[in-house]
Amino acid sequence: MSGSIVPEDLKYAPSHEWVRIDGDVITVGITDHAQHELGDIVFVELPEVGQKVEQGKGLAVIEAVKTVADVYAPADGEVVEVNAALADSAGSINADAYASWIAKIKISGPLSAELVDAAGYKALL
Amino acid sequence: MLHDDTGRTLFEKSRPGQRGTGEIEWDVPRVGLDTLVPAKFRRKKAPRLPELSEGEVVRHFVNLSTKNHHIDKGFYPLGSCTMKYNPKVNESLARLAGFTTLHPLQPAETIQGALELMWRLERMLGEISGMDSVSLQPAAGAHGELTALLVVRAYHLSRGEDRRKVLIPDSAHGTNPASAAIAGFECVTVKSAPDGRTDVEDLKSKLGPDVAAFMITNPNTVGIFETRVEEICAACHAVGTQVYMDGANLNALVGITRPGDLGFDVMHFNLHKTFTTPHGGGGPGCGPIGVKSHLSAFLPSPRVENHEGKFTLAKPATSIGPVHGAFGNFLIMVRAYAYILAMGPEGLANVGHTAVLNANYLYAKIKEGMSCKFDGPYMHEFVLDGSPLKALGLHTSDFAKRLMDFGVYAPTIYFPLIVPEAMMIEPTETESRETLDRFAEIFLEVLRECKESPETVHSAPHNLPLKRVDDVKAAKDLILTHPFE
Numbered sequence: 001m002s003g004s005i006v007p008e009d010l011k012y013a014p015s016h017e018w019v020r021i022d023g024d025v026i027t028v029g030i031t032d033h034a035q036h037e038l039g040d041i042v043f044v045e046l047p048e049v050g051q052k053v054e055q056g057k058g059l060a061v062i063e064a065v066k067t068v069a070d071v072y073a074p075a076d077g078e079v080v081e082v083n084a085a086l087a088d089s090a091g092s093i094n095a096d097a098y099a100s101w102i103a104k105i106k107i108s109g110p111l112s113a114e115l116v117d118a119a120g121y122k123a124l125l
Numbered sequence: 126m127l128h129d130d131t132g133r134t135l136f137e138k139s140r141p142g143q144r145g146t147g148e149i150e151w152d153v154p155r156v157g158l159d160t161l162v163p164a165k166f167r168r169k170k171a172p173r174l175p176e177l178s179e180g181e182v183v184r185h186f187v188n189l190s191t192k193n194h195h196i197d198k199g200f201y202p203l204g205s206c207t208m209k210y211n212p213k214v215n216e217s218l219a220r221l222a223g224f225t226t227l228h229p230l231q232p233a234e235t236i237q238g239a240l241e242l243m244w245r246l247e248r249m250l251g252e253i254s255g256m257d258s259v260s261l262q263p264a265a266g267a268h269g270e271l272t273a274l275l276v277v278r279a280y281h282l283s284r285g286e287d288r289r290k291v292l293i294p295d296s297a298h299g300t301n302p303a304s305a306a307i308a309g310f311e312c313v314t315v316k317s318a319p320d321g322r323t324d325v326e327d328l329k330s331k332l333g334p335d336v337a338a339f340m341i342t343n344p345n346t347v348g349i350f351e352t353r354v355e356e357i358c359a360a361c362h363a364v365g366t367q368v369y370m371d372g373a374n375l376n377a378l379v380g381i382t383r384p385g386d387l388g389f390d391v392m393h394f395n396l397h398k399t400f401t402t403p404h405g406g407g408g409p410g411c412g413p414i415g416v417k418s419h420l421s422a423f424l425p426s427p428r429v430e431n432h433e434g435k436f437t438l439a440k441p442a443t444s445i446g447p448v449h450g451a452f453g454n455f456l457i458m459v460r461a462y463a464y465i466l467a468m469g470p471e472g473l474a475n476v477g478h479t480a481v482l483n484a485n486y487l488y489a490k491i492k493e494g495m496s497c498k499f500d501g502p503y504m505h506e507f508v509l510d511g512s513p514l515k516a517l518g519l520h521t522s523d524f525a526k527r528l529m530d531f532g533v534y535a536p537t538i539y540f541p542l543i544v545p546e547a548m549m550i551e552p553t554e555t556e557s558r559e560t561l562d563r564f565a566e567i568f569l570e571v572l573r574e575c576k577e578s579p580e581t582v583h584s585a586p587h588n589l590p591l592k593r594v595d596d597v598k599a600a601k602d603l604i605l606t607h608p609f610e
Contacts, residue, residue, distance in 0.1 A: 040596060040597040040600075042597055042600040042601050043600075063600075065596040065597060065600055066522065066538075066539050066596075067539055067542070091597065
């Protein structure tokens with residue numbers, strides 16, 4: 001698929017999350033391709049700070065006009081920060097999916113083996 | 126248009142002194158309100174009711190009704206889910222005074238006819254579905270799902286088994302996981318295979334002694350028959366898992382096969398989808414459940430029993446108890462009963478065949494333009510893959526809005542989730558060949574427009590009272606009030 005932005009410095013899940021790795025803290029959002037597929041996003045159900053998450057299980061829920069989609073955690077860990085600004089401006093994910101991160105997780109295990117680099121993700125689209 | 130004044134409310138149109146009827150001559154002495162109702166119960170200020178003549182009120186509502194799409198006006202391409210023909214005679218029968226003047230708390234001896242109707246309807250649904258016992262109490266399909274899962278849970282607990290998981294395919298109706306979650310189960314998703322059917326190997330890998338039930342729709346939501354259903358049932362039964370059939374698509378099977386014969390333990394019926402009771406509007410509805418004999422003792426109470434022609438109400442100790450006030454929505458049952466009697470066994474035997482024929486006839490007419498993701502054969506519905514529209518800068522939602530410009534309703538779109546840009550079409554057994562031909566023409570015309578003048582489609586609707594609605598604003602900032610003053 002042409003036109004979607006895929007920054008080189010991030011990792012990607014086949015379920016269309018992007019992951020920025022900074023030591024044992026990872027930042028998670030959804031990709032430009034994902035926001036494009038979802039259409040106008042109207043609400044993001046954020047996790048709570050301190051919440052334990054499991055790899056492959058739901059981290060957040062994104063509600064768009066025509067559908068609702070889960071955002072999956074790419075590793076086990078604990079949520080240390082959420083992007084509270086999304087509560088009022090969920091549509092900023094449509095405007096810039098990579099600036100509009102969803103949550104930061106302090107990981108307690110390995111990252112999902114399914115994560116790929118930018119080239120690998122482009123090949124999936 | 127002089128009389129097209131529907132943008133204003135009745136309150137805005139109100140003028141003091143306007144009345145529907147003239148002054149009535151009283152032939153009994155008039156008694157003031159103050160002698161009938163103590164002052165403390167009377168309102169201080171008169172209610173503000175609109176004041177209009179009868180003609181103005183009639184025109185107001187007739188004009189509004191012409192702006193809506195409705196089944197008496199035009200075709201719905203996803204019939205049984207959205208709106209489909211309901212025989213008008215059902216309405217006359219449901220309005221018989223012998224039914225409408227009953228009170229649910231009357232002694233059973235005084236409502237024998239109503240109880241007999243319910244007893245007979247339960248048996249008719251049982252015969253049609255191959256189930257041993259039926260409860261008519263649940264108020265809708267999703268309520269039936271919840272009730273059935275509570276029955277399944279009670280059954281397992283009676284055997285000392287506290288099974289916590291329910292398996293559900295990724296093509297399922299969203300109500301399946303919702304019902305399972307409300308019933309206290311953990312939902313586990315089963316994948317679809319590349320042919321659109323359940324991935325039976327994935328199912329088998331997830332089955333186990335902790336699985337209470339597997340919920341499956343057959344034919345499934347992409348309109349394909351689950352051909353391995355008997356193998357699925359056997360695999361589930363081998364580990365004690367109950368197999369639940371979501372009966373949303375039962376009209377495809379009526380007269381052809383029966384869920385009970387295929388191995389299902391429990392199912393729900395949507396009376397509005399298969400047995401011509403009214404659709405939509407939030408009810409009242411009826412979503413009966415049918416079960417095999419090992420689950421019968423757990424059905425909701427009260428149960429109608431027939432003791433040699435005398436009908437009584439029983440509350441079995443093992444029942445999960447009532448799930449609705451009194452007996453459920455009785456007048457909906459009257460409509461379904463009337464339909465089944467009117468159709469008779471011969472008529473019902475044609476329902477499934479006609480539903481399947483209509484869907485496949487329509488698909489044959491439009492498949493050159495747009496095709497399905499999964500190969501058929503299709504049953505009573507088919508799901509088109511609208512993703513080729515994206516190359517033209519369009520989406521399924523644009524296509525659906527443009528269809529409405531031609532006087533037909535839009536199909537269900539973006540469901541099921543396993544088909545990108547999905548467009549689900551089910552003409553149902555009640556539409557004529559001429560209607561299907563006309564819809565196919567409209568469909569192909571809109572497809573031509575997508576290629577030749579995509580902007581027309583992108584900015585649709587053009588011929589409807591409302592143009593493009595701002596979906597984002599509607600989802601985030603919906604205002605459903607109107608300033609009164």
